[in-house]
Amino acid sequence: MEYSFGFVGVGTMNAAIVRGIATLPAPPKSLDNQAVVDASDVVFVGVLPRLGEEVLRALRFSERHTVRACCAPVPPASVVRAIPLPPVAKQRGACVMTPRHAPVAALFSKLGTVVEVDSEEEMRKMIGITCLMGQLYAQQLAAQSWLQEQGVDAGAAARWVGAVYHTVSYDSATPGPDTFASLVEEQTPGGLNEQVLREMREAGASLALRDSLDDPLGHAAQGRLHGEGRTGRLVVVSEATPQRQTWPAPGFSLSAVPPTPHDTCDEVSVILIGLR
Known part of the structure; x- marks a missing residue:
């Protein structure tokens, strides 16, 4: 079974992942945002909330598309949460993720060490270790x-x-x-x-x-981390999220998960997983 991965919104975290993938022995081809949309049936948009409308209005969608805009935290049943560290850009990174998800783990295993945990509670504890840098x-x-x-x-x-x-x-x-x-x-x-x-x-x-x-x-535990540097979460959505609404033209739908008051991360990166 073959999967395609697309990125819309390349901040600090997604940029490191893309650099790591692009420097693999057989890197995938890179696409602009419209090309990602054209090659996909389901598109996950991972940009800052204030940029969402601007980014989406610049793209052309058809009736076959489903668009999902996501911001952490999202119900665990709907997402794979992963925290990759920046050395993924050099295939020397580390990534902790939950729940177990073979395609996502396979991607990050090419960029370093992957540790999969079974619950959000374990994930919260593992995240603290990244603060030891x-x-x-x-x-x-x-x-x-x-x-x-x-x-x-x-x-x-x-x-x-x-x-x-x-x-x-x-x-x-x-x-x-x-x-x-x-x-x-x-x-x-x-x-x-x-x-x-x-x-x-x-x-x-x-x-x-x-x-x-x-x-x-x-x-x-409150859904936030802070420090002297930028913080971020990677949210990989692989199933339908619970809320759905039309955006902004007929013919395609948007599954939106709004941020919570505790969500203070500087950026949210989202990977699209397309099944081929």
């Missing part, structure tokens, strides 16, 4: 700054810190349930790695990290 970069910056304070050239310090973090993460890239615990226990008693680990624990670093995840979890 900033603290990881801050830790690397602290290590680079320490090297520079010891007289090491800034460029060499940055390259070495980046290389070390990349190297030591190799063993944990495809973990099982006990991988992280085993790697921690491998540190030689009395060695320098064990000493740094012990001192960081005594300083409360591990507890602080665990506590810091409680705040994103609370926000995710």
Whole structure:
């Protein structure tokens, strides 16, 4: 069974996905918005709500088309929710999604690691881990700054810190349930790695990290996350959504799911899935 994927509205998130797909060994051809419509029976529009009418009025639809405009949160039975991280642009990304959906998982598996969970509750908890990027970069910056304070050239310090973090993460890239615990226990008693680990624990670093995840979890439970950067959700609609209305000319229909008061994401990206 062959699926076609189309994108209308290419913000930060969709742009990263498209770049990742476009640089695959056998990338699909790219289309403009009208070409996406012409090649599809069902079109999902993923642009900011304020741009929806402008985008749709510029497109030509026929009687065979069904148009669905979506904004998260949407009832779980109607959507596959996925949170891909920007390195999907280089096929090195990570994506968590719910519920399990073979075509969507197959797409993102080409762009990195896919983790599928069975419920919205699990999804909310998984999203919080994406908030650890900033603290990881801050830790690397602290290590680079320490090297520079010891007289090491800034460029060499940055390259070495980046290389070390990349190297030591190799063993944990495809973990099982006990991988992280085993790697921690491998540190030689009395060695320098064990000493740094012990001192960081005594300083409360591990507890602080665990506590810091409680705040994103609370926000995710309300359908929102916030931070210094842009936030976004990917919503992949694969079934009919519950609301339907005519838009704006006869001959095709729009299934609209309005945002809720808690929906504060900067952009909503939607992938169209067409069955061929």
